[in-house]
Amino acid sequence: MDEVKNINKTNFAEEFVDATEELVLNMGPQHPSTHGVLRVILKLHHEKVVDLDCDIGYLHRGVEKISETLSYKLAAPYMDRLDYISAVSNNLAYIETIEKLAGVEVPKKAQYIRVILTELARISSHLLWLATHALDIGAMTVFLYCFREREEILNIFEMVTGARLTTNAFRIGGLPQDVPEGFEKAVKDFCEILPGRISEYEALLTKNRIWLARTKNVGVISPEDAIAIGLTGPSLRGSGVKWDLRKAHPYESYNEFEFDIPTGENGDTYDRYLVRLEEMRQARRIILQAIDGIPEGDFTAKVPKVLKPPKGEVYHSIEAPKGELGFYVISDGSTKPYRVKIKGPSFYNLQALKKMCLGHYVADVVAIIGTLDIVLGEIDR
Amino acid sequence: MAEEKNKNDSLEKGKAPRKPPKKEEVNLYEEIKDFDTFTKVKEKFADIVLDGKRIREQHIFYIKNENILDFFKYLRDEEKYDMLADLTAIDYPDREKRFAILYNIYSFKKLERLLVRMDIADGEEVETVSEIWPSANWPEREVYDMFGIKFKNHPDLRRILLPEDWKTHPLRKDFDVKNRDQDWMERHLGIREDVNSGEVK
Numbered sequence: 001m002d003e004v005k006n007i008n009k010t011n012f013a014e015e016f017v018d019a020t021e022e023l024v025l026n027m028g029p030q031h032p033s034t035h036g037v038l039r040v041i042l043k044l045h046h047e048k049v050v051d052l053d054c055d056i057g058y059l060h061r062g063v064e065k066i067s068e069t070l071s072y073k074l075a076a077p078y079m080d081r082l083d084y085i086s087a088v089s090n091n092l093a094y095i096e097t098i099e100k101l102a103g104v105e106v107p108k109k110a111q112y113i114r115v116i117l118t119e120l121a122r123i124s125s126h127l128l129w130l131a132t133h134a135l136d137i138g139a140m141t142v143f144l145y146c147f148r149e150r151e152e153i154l155n156i157f158e159m160v161t162g163a164r165l166t167t168n169a170f171r172i173g174g175l176p177q178d179v180p181e182g183f184e185k186a187v188k189d190f191c192e193i194l195p196g197r198i199s200e201y202e203a204l205l206t207k208n209r210i211w212l213a214r215t216k217n218v219g220v221i222s223p224e225d226a227i228a229i230g231l232t233g234p235s236l237r238g239s240g241v242k243w244d245l246r247k248a249h250p251y252e253s254y255n256e257f258e259f260d261i262p263t264g265e266n267g268d269t270y271d272r273y274l275v276r277l278e279e280m281r282q283a284r285r286i287i288l289q290a291i292d293g294i295p296e297g298d299f300t301a302k303v304p305k306v307l308k309p310p311k312g313e314v315y316h317s318i319e320a321p322k323g324e325l326g327f328y329v330i331s332d333g334s335t336k337p338y339r340v341k342i343k344g345p346s347f348y349n350l351q352a353l354k355k356m357c358l359g360h361y362v363a364d365v366v367a368i369i370g371t372l373d374i375v376l377g378e379i380d381r
Numbered sequence: 382m383a384e385e386k387n388k389n390d391s392l393e394k395g396k397a398p399r400k401p402p403k404k405e406e407v408n409l410y411e412e413i414k415d416f417d418t419f420t421k422v423k424e425k426f427a428d429i430v431l432d433g434k435r436i437r438e439q440h441i442f443y444i445k446n447e448n449i450l451d452f453f454k455y456l457r458d459e460e461k462y463d464m465l466a467d468l469t470a471i472d473y474p475d476r477e478k479r480f481a482i483l484y485n486i487y488s489f490k491k492l493e494r495l496l497v498r499m500d501i502a503d504g505e506e507v508e509t510v511s512e513i514w515p516s517a518n519w520p521e522r523e524v525y526d527m528f529g530i531k532f533k534n535h536p537d538l539r540r541i542l543l544p545e546d547w548k549t550h551p552l553r554k555d556f557d558v559k560n561r562d563q564d565w566m567e568r569h570l571g572i573r574e575d576v577n578s579g580e581v582k
Contacts (some may be wrong), residue, residue, distance in 0.1 A: 057542035062558070065551055069558050100437055227464050227489065230516030241489065248492045312409035312436050315485060315496060317466075326467060328483070333406075343467040343485070351519050380542060 036376030110174035174300030233323025239267035
């Protein structure tokens with residue numbers, strides 16, 4: 001009799017539902033959907049996140065310290081390895097900062113080609129984001145489609161710089177060499193096929209019921225919170241803040257091109273998805289305007305072989321695919337920078353993860369990491 | 382003989398001292414003119430704001446480490462600098478006040494960036510600004526990690542990039558780039574390396 005009673009007492013299911021105990025779950029650093037080596041420690045109540053903590057630094061290489069020991073020109077290739085998905089943008093931000101510090105005027109032709117390459121990098125970065133984000137949520141097809149187009153862009157990079165990922169595309173003062181023959185045609189061909197391909201992704205996702213269920217109202221952040229936590233880039237624009245450094249503080253003749261800044265309304269994962277898709281179309285618009293208007297002239301300015309910028313300090317930032325990428329460089333008048341500080345967008349964007357995840361299911365954490373579009377090479381530096 | 386002579390000639394030519402043209406020292410720092418915020422701040426916080434400069438169209442304010450929270454609250458609420466874009470430190474080992482903290486704040490309303498620099502001595506504590514701008518949380522941890530500067534009332538002041546039991550602060554200038562925390566490496570990886578040759582023992 002006693003045994004029967006005991007069985008009745010320990011109703012397993014009931015006990016489980018009433019459980020108030022919290023479970024600590026370790027996610028990463030080798031988890032495939034953390035896009036690198038991010039470790040997230042989740043505190044769960046049943047399946048909902050009540051607290052989380054990010055553990056970063058697994059990829060820390062000390063780029064800031066290393067660049068203090070190198071000359072201004074030698075440090076540039078290191079910057080490619082921060083956000084290795086859009087190496088061109090990183091290179092541009094660093095080079096522009098040094099140019100601003102040293103007061104170098106860049107010829108128009110170089111500026112136009114820089115714009116074309118960085119916008120291509122933006123498309124390639126967004127393609128990789130879409131591919132992996134969709135894969136995380138479970139749409140495998142999109143992954144293969146996006147990589148097909150990304151390949152075309154990498155081919156163009158290879159044609160211009162000789163490298164596919166860590167391109168080191170620019171030099172202080174302009175470009176290392178003129179663009180090769182066939183560059184214009186390759187870029188135009190790519191621009192030709194892109195809109196159709198984006199429609200293909202949209203056909204697969206935008207009205208897909210599973211996609212909507214997994215992204216709508218997931219990871220909502222209000223514009224005020226987004227600004228306070230330091231979000232920049234598409235993640236900020238998804239919350240409806242119409243702010244883009246290319247418009248707010250134009251660099252590299254961006255003021256000569258027409259383009260729109262797409263914004264979202266609800267600040268959820270779905271809106272950020274739409275914003276990034278539209279950004280790809282706008283990037284294509286800029287490329288087409290730039291490729292038709294490449295001016296004649298030199299591809300580089302005259303820069304002394306040993307560069308010694310005057311004493312001073314400069315902060316300069318550009319609109320990288322992931323947000324505001326800034327460099328703060330101090331010169332003490334010698335050949336090496338006194339201090340280089342890298343303001344990576346992912347570092348600040350990842351801070352918002354906690355706020356966006358609280359109250360959501362474990363499965364949504366994966367979707368939210370994806371929507372923030374982080375890259376660990378830039379967070380850990 | 383003739384060859385030797387030629388050689389000597391060319392050597393002498395090569396030795397001829399080439400004097401690079403002396404460049405004039407360029408001073409990039411200018412005085413601030415017609416900047417509304419500066420005049421207001423200078424009046425309101427006369428004892429904190431020391432100076433203001435302009436470099437390559439960028440305003441920098443220099444402040445003292447006193448009541449900085451009031452000062453930053455004023456900048457956020459009245460002058461609408463609503464985002465802290467970046468926060469970092471710089472090490473000047475020769476100076477009396479060794480470190481400089483740099484706040485990089487941005488106003489979405491005015492589309493304007495402002496740098497605020499504050500010199501502090503080694504061991505001096507700084508009030509955290511993470512109450513004013515939540516985005517300061519991680520960068521302040523990074524400054525603590527890399528420079529060993531402590532932030533008062535910070536919600537969670539731990540190392541962020543380096544392991545928790547690491548001993549050194551690598552972005553200080555007296556820390557050699559090849560150096561590593563050898564005790565930590567021995568404890569966790571079981572190796573010890575020679576700093577100069579990089580040889581692993």
